[in-house]
Structures are given as C-alpha cells and as structure tokens.
Amino acid sequence: MSRHIHLLATGGTIAGEADPAGDGSRYTAGVRSVNTLLATVPDLAAAAEISAEQILSLDSKDITPTDWLQILAAARHALADPAIDGLVILHGTDTMEETAYFLHLSLPPGKPVVLTGAMRPADHPQADGPANLRASVQLAADDTAWNKGVLIVMNGTVHAARWLGKARTTGLDAFNSPRPWAEARPDGRFARCEPSTLPRVDILAGYAGAPADLIDACVTAGSRGLVLALTGHGSIPAAWLPALRRARDKGVAILRASRCVGPVIRNANADDDDEGWLTAGDLPPPKARIALMLALATGKPGDWMNDL
Numbered sequence: 001m002s003r004h005i006h007l008l009a010t011g012g013t014i015a016g017e018a019d020p021a022g023d024g025s026r027y028t029a030g031v032r033s034v035n036t037l038l039a040t041v042p043d044l045a046a047a048a049e050i051s052a053e054q055i056l057s058l059d060s061k062d063i064t065p066t067d068w069l070q071i072l073a074a075a076r077h078a079l080a081d082p083a084i085d086g087l088v089i090l091h092g093t094d095t096m097e098e099t100a101y102f103l104h105l106s107l108p109p110g111k112p113v114v115l116t117g118a119m120r121p122a123d124h125p126q127a128d129g130p131a132n133l134r135a136s137v138q139l140a141a142d143d144t145a146w147n148k149g150v151l152i153v154m155n156g157t158v159h160a161a162r163w164l165g166k167a168r169t170t171g172l173d174a175f176n177s178p179r180p181w182a183e184a185r186p187d188g189r190f191a192r193c194e195p196s197t198l199p200r201v202d203i204l205a206g207y208a209g210a211p212a213d214l215i216d217a218c219v220t221a222g223s224r225g226l227v228l229a230l231t232g233h234g235s236i237p238a239a240w241l242p243a244l245r246r247a248r249d250k251g252v253a254i255l256r257a258s259r260c261v262g263p264v265i266r267n268a269n270a271d272d273d274d275e276g277w278l279t280a281g282d283l284p285p286p287k288a289r290i291a292l293m294l295a296l297a298t299g300k301p302g303d304w305m306n307d308l
Contacts, residue, residue, distance in 0.1 A: 002048055002049050003048045003049065003085040003086060003140075003141035004048065004049040004050075004051065004083055004084050004085050004086075005047075005048040005049070005050055005051075005084075005085065005086045005087070005088055005137050005140045005141055006050075006051050006052070006053075006078045006081075006084045006086075006087050006088070007034055007038075007050065007051070007052035007053070007087075007088045007089075007090065007137075008052075008053060008055055008071065008074050008075060008078065008087065008088070008089045008090070009033070009034035009037070009052065009053070009054045009055065009056075009057075009089075009090045010030075010055060010056040010057070010058060010060075010063075010067075010071060010089065010090060010091050010092070011029055011030025011056055011057040011058040011059060011060070011090075011091075011092060012029055012030060012058070012059070012060050012090060012091050012092030012093065012117045012118070013027070013029050013092055013093060013117060013118045013119065013120065013121055013129075014037065014090050014091075014092075014116070014117045014118035014122065014129040014132070014133070015029065015030050015031055015032040015033070015034075015036075015037060015057070015090065015122060015129075016028055016029040016030065016031055016032075016118075016121035016122060016123075017031045017032065017121055017122060017123045018121055018123055018124070027121040028059075029058070029059035029060070029092055029121075030056075030057040030058050030059055030092075031057075031122075032122050033054055033057075034052045034053070034054050034090065035052065035054075036122075037090070037122065037129065037130075037133065038050065038052060038133075040122070040129075040130050041130045041133050041134050043134070044133070044134060044137055047134070047137045047138045047141055048085075048086075048137055048138075048140070048141040050137070051084075053074070055070060055071065055074050056070065056071070058092070059092055059094070060091055060092025060093065060094045060095040060096060060099070060117075061092070061094045061095065063092070063095050063098075063099060065197075065198040065293065066197075066198075068099060068102045068103075068198070069195070069196075069197075069198065071089065071099065071103070072102070072103065072106055072107070075087055075089070075103060075107055075113065076107065076108075079107065079108065079110075079111050079113070084111070085111060085112075085140075085141065086111050086112035086113070086114070086140035086141060086145065087111065087112065087113045087114070087140065088114050088115075088116065088133070088136045088137055088140050089103075089113070089114070089115045089116075090115075090116060090117065090133070091115050091116070091117050092117055093117045093118070093119060093154070093166060093174060093175075094166070096115055096117055096152065096164070096166065096175075097152075097161070097164045097165055097166055097175075097286070097287070098286050098287070098290060099115065100115050100150050100152055100161035100164060101150075101161050101162065101164075101287045101290050101291075102290050102294075103115075103150045103161070104149045104150040104161035104162060104186075104187050104188075105187050105188065105189060105190050105290065105291060105294055106188070106190040106191060106193065106294065107150065107188060107191060108188050108191040109147050109149065109186030109187075109188045109191075110146065110147060110186075111146065112139065112140040112141075112142070112145035112146055112148070112151065113140075113149075113150045113151065114136045114139050114140045114145065114150075114151045114152065114153055115136075115150065115151070115152045115153075115161075116132040116133060116135070116136040116152065116153045116154065117129070117132065117154065118132055119154075119155075119170070119171065119172050119174055120172075128155065128172055131156070132153055132154060132155070135153045135156060136153040139151065139153055139158060144182075147185075147186055148160065148181065148184045148185070148186065149161055149162065149184055149185065149186040149187055149188070151181055151184070152164050152175070154172075154174070154175050155172040155173050155174075155175070157173075157175070158181040159175055159177040159181055160177060160179070160181045160183070160184035161184075162184065162187070163177040163178055163179050163184075164176075164177055165177070165284065187308075189304060190294045190298060190304070193294070193297070193298040195294070195297035195298060197297070198293045198294070198297050199224040199225065199293060199296045199297055200221075200222050200223050200224055200225075201223065201224065201225035201226070201227060201253075201289050201292050201293045201296065202218045202223045202225075202226055202227070202289075203226075203227045203228075203229050203285050203286065203289055204218065204226055204227070204228055204229065205229045205259065206228060206229060206230035206231045206235070206236075206237065206259065207231070210237060210240075212237075212239050212240045212242070212243040213243070215240060215243035215244060215246075215247055216243050216246065216247075218247075219246070219247045219250060219252055223247075223252060224251075224252060224253065224296050225252060225253040225254075225255065225289075225292045225293070225296055225301070226244075226247060226252060226253070226254050226255070227255045227257055227280070227285050227288050227289045227292060228254065228255065228256050228257060228285075229257055229258070229259045229285035230256060230257065230258055230259065230264075231258070231259065231260075232258065232260060232269075233258065233260075233264060233265070233268065233269045234256040234257060234258045234264035234269060234270065234279065234280075235269055235270075236256065236270055244275075244277075245275070248275065248276055248277075253278060253292060253295075253296060253301045254275070254276070254277045254278065255277065255278040255279065255280055255288055255292055255301075255305075256270060256272065256277055256278070256279050256280065257279075257280035257283065257284070257285045257288045258280070258285075259285070261282070262280065262281060262282030262283065262284070263280075263281045263282040264279050264280050264281065264282075265279070265281075266279045278292070278301060278302065278305055280308075281308060283308055288308075291304070291305060291308050292305070
C-alpha cells in the first residue's frame with residue numbers, strides 16, 4: 001500500500017536560483033515554488049502519494065521564532081490527519097539544525113518527520129535538491145523512520161535532529177552527526193504545549209576579555225533567558241558574576257553551555273545550585289537556546305530541562 005507523504009515548503013537554497021548579476025557564487029534562496037520543485041522529480045510518485053503546500057519562502061538565515069511557530073502549526077495539522085503517513089519539510093541549510101531540533105521537541109512521536117534542503121540552488125547544473133527530496137520522501141515512507149523523532153536527509157545521509165550540526169560552509173557533505181540516526185529516540189516533551197509566542201533568549205559568547213555589560217544590555221532589551229556559550233567546561237569569567245546575579249535576581253534564566261563539544265556538567269566548575277543556573281549538558285548553545293525558549297514559554301525552566 002502506497003504511503004501518503006505531505007510536503008511543507010519553507011524556501012531555502014533547494015528553491016533558489018542563481019543571481020544573474022553575480023559570478024555564479026551568489027544566488028537568491030526561496031524563489032521556486034514547491035510545485036516547481038516537484039516537477040523536477042517525477043519519479044516521486046513511485047515512492048509515495050504526494051501532497052504539498054508552500055508555507056514560507058525564506059532564506060533560512062532569516063527564519064525567526066515566529067516562523068518556527070508557523071511551521072509547527074502546519075506540521076501538527078498535517079500529522080493529525082489520519083490520511084497522512086509522514087511529513088517532509090523543505091528548509092534552508094543555514095538554520096536547519098535549529099528548526100529540526102525545535103520540531104523534535106515540540107512534535108508528537110510517531111509518524112516520520114524528515115527535513116531536507118540543498119547546498120546548491122535549483123538551477124545549478126549539478127543541483128543536489130532533487131536527490132535529497134527523493135531520499136527524504138523514501139525515508140518518510142519507510143517503517144524504520146517511525147518513532148525516531150525528527151530526522152534530516154542530506155547528501156545521501158540520514159541524521160537525527162538531536163545530534164545534527166552544520167560543520168562546513170560549502171560542499172555537499174556540509175552536515176555531521178556524532179551518532180548514527182538509528183540510535184535516535186523521539187522527544188516531544190513540548191508536544192502538548194501551544195505557545196502563541198516564544199520569549200527572547202540570547203546567546204552570549206565567552207572569549208578573552210568578553211565584556212559583562214553585554215549581559216545588562218540583553219536584560220534591558222527584554223531577554224528572559226541567557227545562554228552562555230562559554231570557554232572550556234562552561235567557565236564563567238569572574239567579571240561576569242555581578243551582572244549574571246543581577247540578571248538572575250530580575251528573573252532571567254541563566255544557562256551554562258560551552259563553545260566546545262560538551263558536556264557541561266552540573267555543579268562542576270561552577271556552583272550551579274547555589275547560583276540558580278541551568279546547564280546544557282552536551283547541547284550546543286543554539287539548541288540549548290531553543291529548549292530554554294520553549295521551557296520559558298510553558299512553565300518553570302527547571303521542570304523541562306532535564307535529560308535533553
């Protein structure tokens with residue numbers, strides 16, 4: 001029996017076209033419609049019954065939390081349809097790992113959800129989008145993709161959203177994962193939450209001489225959470241402590257992460273319990289930010305941030 005796979009298109013390089021004023025290295029993302037992209041892969045009908053909708057037409061560098069909520073609403077609506085067996089989302093690669101992890105936390109387990117994109121625009125002579133789209137539909141129609149959480153297909157490789165990272169600026173093999181996708185497990189801890197907005201959470205980088213006044217500036221601008229992308233094992237500069245305590249006393253959630261590969265272990269190298277700080281474990285700062293945004297939107301952060 002043929003599976004019914006629904007496509008959500010959000011733009012990205014996979015729908016891009018070269019800039020005629022450029023030298024071939026520049027292009028505009030999100031130009032082509034999903035129906036135009038489908039026409040380049042006529043053999044998809046052999047893999048599954050296909051339906052599609054265009055919900056955004058963005059370069060993924062311009063994706064915002066408001067856009068995440070729009071993608072989430074469309075994805076939840078599609079997955080709730082008993083006639084739909086799986087979902088494929090077309091997305092730009094710059095922030096693919098962020099959108100994928102947001103959906104991994106906020107979609108229910110069960111039906112396959114697969115993100116894909118391209119490193120070359122649609123009008124490139126060796127465009128990689130059609131092959132990625134084909135492979136994504138095939139995976140979404142496969143029983144092995146059920147109950148794995150959100151998956152990503154790029155360059156013939158499957159990745160799990162929890163571990164995916166874009167590691168290179170160019171090349172078809174731009175993405176890495178430290179663990180195989182077969183080990184993935186669903187999360188969906190926010191699947192029953194319906195936030196209308198997501199609170200502002202900022203990432204502050206730790207580096208030699210990083211100024212503490214950036215902490216105060218973020219709080220003044222309305223941040224409800226700060227993810228600290230710190231050096232080493234989440235080492236907080238001594239000069240930051242007064243500003244972090246001021247932020248904490250104003251109700252701002254503080255989360256220690258590292259710019260290195262984790263983990264950041266709770267109460268190791270800092271008095272997290274005494275200071276009221278959260279820790280990211282081995283989540284990289286951009287993904288820790290997403291988890292904290294959802295946690296702040298739905299309740300006390302400490303109730304949601306365990307075992308991410």
